[in-house]
Amino acid sequence: DAGVIQSPRHEVTEMGQEVTLRCKPISGHDYLFWYRQTMMRGLELLIYFNNNVPIDDSGMPEDRFSAKMPNASFSTLKIQPSEPRDSAVYFCASRGTGGRAALLTDTQYFGPGTRLTVL
Amino acid sequence: GEDVEQSLFLSVREGDSSVINCTYTDSSSTYLYWYKQEPGAGLQLLTYIFSNMDMKQDQRLTVLLNKKDKHLSLRIADTQTGDSAIYFCAETYPDNTDKLIFGTGTRLQVFP
Numbered sequence: 001d002a003g004v005i006q007s008p009r010h011e012v013t014e015m016g017q018e019v020t021l022r023c024k025p026i027s028g029h030d031y032l033f034w035y036r037q038t039m040m041r042g043l044e045l046l047i048y049f050n051n052n053v054p055i056d057d058s059g060m061p062e063d064r065f066s067a068k069m070p071n072a073s074f075s076t077l078k079i080q081p082s083e084p085r086d087s088a089v090y091f092c093a094s095r096g097t098g099g100r101a102a103l104l105t106d107t108q109y110f111g112p113g114t115r116l117t118v119l
Numbered sequence: 120g121e122d123v124e125q126s127l128f129l130s131v132r133e134g135d136s137s138v139i140n141c142t143y144t145d146s147s148s149t150y151l152y153w154y155k156q157e158p159g160a161g162l163q164l165l166t167y168i169f170s171n172m173d174m175k176q177d178q179r180l181t182v183l184l185n186k187k188d189k190h191l192s193l194r195i196a197d198t199q200t201g202d203s204a205i206y207f208c209a210e211t212y213p214d215n216t217d218k219l220i221f222g223t224g225t226r227l228q229v230f231p
Binding site for chain 2: 004031042043045048050055056091093107108109110111112113
C-alpha cells in the first residue's frame with residue numbers, strides 16, 4: 001500500500017483565498033483524522049471521520065474551516081477565507097478497526113503533510 | 120484537562136543512550152505510544168506499550184512505564200545520527216479511545 005497520500009505537499013496562498021487540502025487514506029481504513037501542527041500549539045486534532053461520517057469536529061478552529069469525506073478513499077479540508085495565522089503543516093492520518101492484530105490495526109498512520117503558508 | 124508533557128530538546132553524542140521522558144494525565148489509557156517525526160515527514164509509529172506492562176523492549180528501543188507517577192520514557196541505545204528527529208508520546212483520550220493526545224514533542228539531536 002502507498003500509505004496515506006496528501007496533496008499538495010506545499011501550498012502558498014494570499015490572505016483571503018480559498019485553500020483546499022486533500023487526503024487519500026490507506027485502503028480499508030475506516031477512520032480518518034485531520035491534524036494541524038504549529039510551533040506554538042504543537043499537534044492538534046481538528047476533526048475525524050468514521051465510515052465517512054464526521055464524529056468529532058470540536059478541534060476545528062472556526063467556521064472558516066470545513067472538512068468533507070464524500071467516500072472512503074477521499075477527504076478534503078477547506079479553509080475559506082484563509083488567514084496568515086492558518087499557516088501550519090496539516091496532516092491527515094487513517095486507521096482501521098479491530099481484527100486479530102487489533103493494536104496494529106488501530107494505529108494511526110500519518111501522511112507526509114501539507115505545508116500551508118498564507119501571506 | 121488532558122495534557123501530555125515532554126521536554127523540548129535533547130542532545131546526545133553518537134553511540135550514547137538517549138532517554139526521552141513524558142508525563143501524561145489519564146491513568147485509564149490502555150495504550151501509550153511513541154511516534155517519530157523526521158524533518159519534512161509525517162509521524163511514524165515507533166513503538167507502544169500496553170498499560171499493564173512496566174517495560175517493553177524492541178531492539179534498540181526500551182519503553183518504561185510508571186503508572187503510579189504517570190511517567191513514560193523511551194530509551195534509545197547506541198544512538199545514531201539517523202535517530203535525530205522529533206519524538207512524540209501519545210495517549211488516548213479518557214472518554215474517547217479513537218482520539219490521541221500528543222505531547223509537545225522532544226527534538227533529539229545526535230552529534231558525532
